[in-house]
Amino acid sequence: MFRLEARTSTPAWFNLALPLLAIAATLILCSGLIALAGARVVEAYGVMFSASLGDSYAITETLVRATPMIFTGLAVAVAFRAKFWNIGAEGQLLAGAVASCAVGAIPMPGPLAMLLMAVAGAAAGAAVALVPATLRVKFKVDDVVSSLLLNSVIFYALMALIEGPWKDTFSGYPISPPIEDSANFPVLMEGTRLHVGVLAALVAAPLIWFLIARTTLGFRIRVTGENPEAARYGGINVERVLLSTALLSGGLAGLAGVGEVGGVHFQVMSDISPGYGYSGIVVAMLARLNPLGVVPAAIFLAAVMTGAEAMSRATGVPAFLSDVIQGTALLAMLVALLFTAYRIRRVGVAR
Amino acid sequence: MSAPLIEMRGITKSFGAVKANEAVDLSVAPGEILGLLGENGAGKTTLMNVLFGAYAPDAGEILVEGRPVTINSSADALAAGIGMVHQHFHLAPRLSVLENLLIGIPGKSGRIDRAGGLARLAEIGRQHGLTLDPDLPVAALSVGEQQRLEIVKALFRGARLLILDEPTAVLAPTEVDGLFAALRSMAAQGLGIIFISHKLNEVRALTHRCVVLRHGRVAGRVDDPANTTSSEMARLMCGHEIVPPARGPSTPGAAVLTLDGISTSRHSGMALRDVSLFVRAGEILGIAGVSGNGQRALAEVISGVAAPDAGRMTIAGKKVEQFSPRAVQALGLGRIPEDRMTTGLVTNLPLADSMVLPRIGTEAFSRKGLLKPDAIRAFAEAQIKAYDIRCPGPMTRAGALSGGNLQKALLARELAFDPQVLIVSQPTRGLDIGAARFIHEKFLDMRAKGCGIIVIGEDLEELLMLCDRIAVMYEGRIAGTLDSADATIARLGLLMTGAGQTEEAA
Ligand SMILES: Nc1ncnc2c1ncn2[C@@H]1O[C@H](COP(=O)(O)OP(=O)(O)O)[C@@H](O)[C@H]1O
Ligand SMILES: [Mg+2]
Numbered sequence: 001m002f003r004l005e006a007r008t009s010t011p012a013w014f015n016l017a018l019p020l021l022a023i024a025a026t027l028i029l030c031s032g033l034i035a036l037a038g039a040r041v042v043e044a045y046g047v048m049f050s051a052s053l054g055d056s057y058a059i060t061e062t063l064v065r066a067t068p069m070i071f072t073g074l075a076v077a078v079a080f081r082a083k084f085w086n087i088g089a090e091g092q093l094l095a096g097a098v099a100s101c102a103v104g105a106i107p108m109p110g111p112l113a114m115l116l117m118a119v120a121g122a123a124a125g126a127a128v129a130l131v132p133a134t135l136r137v138k139f140k141v142d143d144v145v146s147s148l149l150l151n152s153v154i155f156y157a158l159m160a161l162i163e164g165p166w167k168d169t170f171s172g173y174p175i176s177p178p179i180e181d182s183a184n185f186p187v188l189m190e191g192t193r194l195h196v197g198v199l200a201a202l203v204a205a206p207l208i209w210f211l212i213a214r215t216t217l218g219f220r221i222r223v224t225g226e227n228p229e230a231a232r233y234g235g236i237n238v239e240r241v242l243l244s245t246a247l248l249s250g251g252l253a254g255l256a257g258v259g260e261v262g263g264v265h266f267q268v269m270s271d272i273s274p275g276y277g278y279s280g281i282v283v284a285m286l287a288r289l290n291p292l293g294v295v296p297a298a299i300f301l302a303a304v305m306t307g308a309e310a311m312s313r314a315t316g317v318p319a320f321l322s323d324v325i326q327g328t329a330l331l332a333m334l335v336a337l338l339f340t341a342y343r344i345r346r347v348g349v350a351r
Numbered sequence: 352m353s354a355p356l357i358e359m360r361g362i363t364k365s366f367g368a369v370k371a372n373e374a375v376d377l378s379v380a381p382g383e384i385l386g387l388l389g390e391n392g393a394g395k396t397t398l399m400n401v402l403f404g405a406y407a408p409d410a411g412e413i414l415v416e417g418r419p420v421t422i423n424s425s426a427d428a429l430a431a432g433i434g435m436v437h438q439h440f441h442l443a444p445r446l447s448v449l450e451n452l453l454i455g456i457p458g459k460s461g462r463i464d465r466a467g468g469l470a471r472l473a474e475i476g477r478q479h480g481l482t483l484d485p486d487l488p489v490a491a492l493s494v495g496e497q498q499r500l501e502i503v504k505a506l507f508r509g510a511r512l513l514i515l516d517e518p519t520a521v522l523a524p525t526e527v528d529g530l531f532a533a534l535r536s537m538a539a540q541g542l543g544i545i546f547i548s549h550k551l552n553e554v555r556a557l558t559h560r561c562v563v564l565r566h567g568r569v570a571g572r573v574d575d576p577a578n579t580t581s582s583e584m585a586r587l588m589c590g591h592e593i594v595p596p597a598r599g600p601s602t603p604g605a606a607v608l609t610l611d612g613i614s615t616s617r618h619s620g621m622a623l624r625d626v627s628l629f630v631r632a633g634e635i636l637g638i639a640g641v642s643g644n645g646q647r648a649l650a651e652v653i654s655g656v657a658a659p660d661a662g663r664m665t666i667a668g669k670k671v672e673q674f675s676p677r678a679v680q681a682l683g684l685g686r687i688p689e690d691r692m693t694t695g696l697v698t699n700l701p702l703a704d705s706m707v708l709p710r711i712g713t714e715a716f717s718r719k720g721l722l723k724p725d726a727i728r729a730f731a732e733a734q735i736k737a738y739d740i741r742c743p744g745p746m747t748r749a750g751a752l753s754g755g756n757l758q759k760a761l762l763a764r765e766l767a768f769d770p771q772v773l774i775v776s777q778p779t780r781g782l783d784i785g786a787a788r789f790i791h792e793k794f795l796d797m798r799a800k801g802c803g804i805i806v807i808g809e810d811l812e813e814l815l816m817l818c819d820r821i822a823v824m825y826e827g828r829i830a831g832t833l834d835s836a837d838a839t840i841a842r843l844g845l846l847m848t849g850a851g852q853t854e855e856a857a
Contacts, residue, residue: 216717227697234708235677
């Protein structure tokens with residue numbers, strides 16, 4: 001017989017071991033599905049790996065895909081630290097994309113355009129995140145529900161925009177007019193799509209880590225998340241901390257949209273995000289809400305996504321497997337987190 | 352005496368390097384109330400968790416009515432007739448009293464036997480004076496009533512031995528009397544009871560026999576608690592003599608805290624009605640009263656958490672213009688909260704974070720929005736050393752510390768900044784004698800240094816020992832204030848019931 005027993009402390013190596021364990025469990029669990037789809041498991045995973053991390057071009061593609069998830073992962077990690085349950089990174093990303101696209105369409109010098117796109121995108125994302133945070137602070141509305149539902153509102157607003165005023169009159173497709181060429185983000189490596197936004201994401205992670213670990217705002221976010229009552233009694237304005245967290249979180253999610261517009265698509269269309277906002281939740285959980293962990297977690301998911309497409313072409317396993325792997329990884333991580341609080345003990349059988 | 356109901360022989364249980372129990376023998380006869388005494392960390396809870404099946408012992412055996420048994424789970428324990436009321440209750444807050452009672456009890460053909468449950472509940476209530484409204488949700492019950500429900504739950508499941516882990520730590524003195532009456536009634540019917548406490552007067556009043564644990568071992572047994580002195584038992588618990596600190600004469604200075612006609616209205620509990628009081632430098636003012644008579648509102652107003660609707664308050668001669676924890680702290684107020692875990696500390700973060708929490712925005716711990724990690728760490732380390740806080744270090748999770756060490760940490764974080772006024776609630780609730788003694792000494796030290804202290808408490812003996820003056824709260828007002836020279840438990844008790852409040856209004 002086995003039993004869960006409460007732990008008093010968690011060893012430090014768990015921070016690394018748990019995500020790795022969760023990923024291993026995910027790959028093992030999903031191998032059953034691959035086999036079911038009639039492919040050889042080792043071959044399928046092999047194709048997945050070489051297509052996503054096998055050569056330098058594949059690596060750049062994976063990094064490009066990881067970039068929006070680094071931003072949304074950071075957005076979710078920051079929010080969840082304060083226990084502001086922001087499930088709305090998807091909507092905030094879309095808002096950031098729309099705003100930066102609008103700015104990028106105005107002719108101006110490149111560097112200025114990039115800066116203003118980033119500012120506008122972050123501001124739009126922050127404004128969207130402020131809605132569920134304000135509803136919670138002022139009226140005690142559940143932030144999970146309101147931030148989640150807002151995603152649909154933003155998505156259909158975007159659709160209305162690109163089916164209406166922004167519709168491409170020439171082709172008739174529901175896509176926005178492209179941004180100015182001068183506003184396209186510079187590419188870091190000739191012949192790849194590795195744009196400046198990738199670098200920005202890699203720099204943002206340690207910055208956000210520093211903010212959480214080393215600033216008074218970060219301290220207040222951590223304390224508010226862990227025990228709002230003690231925070232209030234300790235002189236922290238809990239409502240203000242929640243609103244600041246929402247601005248920060250929404251801003252980061254907005255930047256994910258900016259990167260997609262400025263560095264990848266150069267315009268807005270309905271499928272600009274294949275759920276990067278939701279993937280951010282998986283990324284943040286795999287990273288155990290540590291901003292530094294967000295980078296490898298996002299790269300893992302990006303590798304799964306790019307790899308799954310190649311695997312699908314090579315072996316006929318549907319590319320939907322990538323979604324299954326994501327979902328399984330989240331569940332596996334949630335189960336793994338149980339072991340930070342509990343250990344399994346074998347006990348004798350009762351007589 | 353009849354054959355023991357339960358016997359534990361040679362129980363040993365280690366957690367890593369910590370030997371929580373070592374070769375402990377203990378037995379309870381039917382109808383007997385056994386006291387299990389010991390300081391915090393002596394191993395009382397661990398021993399009872401072994402008996403209740405939460406931990407498997409490393410060595411030793413358990414016998415129920417002379418037959419050896421293996422208890423691997425609470426279900427096994429219940430089947431063996433052992434029931435336990437934990438320090439932290441295990442109830443479903445949204446379910447009703449009756450539903451909580453019936454959880455896990457198979458009814459007839461898979462259906463819940465409501466009528467049968469109601470009948471048993473009424474019967475247990477009648478027998479032992481443990482009445483409860485079956486339809487009330489648990490969330491609406493007071494702590495005392497929740498405890499009563501836990502006891503009824505155990506009886507309901509046919510417990511013949513009832514373990515109560517520090518049941519009085521969460522009760523007001525009046526509720527303790529009710530609990531004791533119920534326990535005596537159960538013992539009279541032949542139930543065995545294990546009563547855990549470190550309050551010696553309670554143990555002497557209630558139990559038939561005592562086992563005293565120290566560092567996991569049996570330090571002594573007391574066969575006649577009623578006729579054993581408290582100091583003798585205290586010596587068994589601590590291994591040395593404990594003398595209460597003496598409160599020397601004081602020469603109070605100017606008032607450092609004044610409340611003038613303070614009233615509150617919007618409040619979850621009892622509101623304040625026209626409360627006026629003062630505390631001078633170098634004196635300790637006690638606030639006595641049955642809990643729920645406005646003490647919480649008073650503490651919240653003074654701590655700046657809630658603003659009053661009327662009246663004025665001064666700290667160190669300056670009027671409090673803005674009621675916020677930060678503003679009153681800046682004026683020189685220190686605060687040690689009643690509920691260490693919920694309003695004092697952040698259990699999931701390192702201890703150091705909790706120790707700097709109220710002053711994180713000050714120059715001491717941050718500059719221009721950037722933390723000073725070295726200063727924070729150094730401060731925590733220094734306080735851990737100065738107050739002998741037992742923990743592996745400043746980065747330990749605060750929640751891993753024992754109650755006494757947490758209280759020391761809270762004391763350290765306030766006293767390090769030399770507050771002019773200190774407000775504390777229930778300062779030694781749940782602490783053992785040694786830790787309580789330490790806290791009392793610190794208060795008296797602060798008093799000698801000219802700090803004005805307000806102690807809100809329910810333990811009248813403690814207040815009489817510590818305080819220069821004692822004000823009694825009744826229904827949101829100050830019913831009267833007594834000099835400690837004139838104060839007796841009887842006179843305070845009278846004021847606490849609302850009698851004679853006009854003659855001595857402060
Ligand atoms: N689950 C646990 N893991 C590690 N150490 C524990 C655990 N439970 C208790 N201890 C340690 O065992 C000792 C006895 O604790 P406990 O039985 O709770 O004492 P008491 O109830 O008498 O205050 C303490 O030193 C405590 O820190
Ligand atoms: Mg205990």
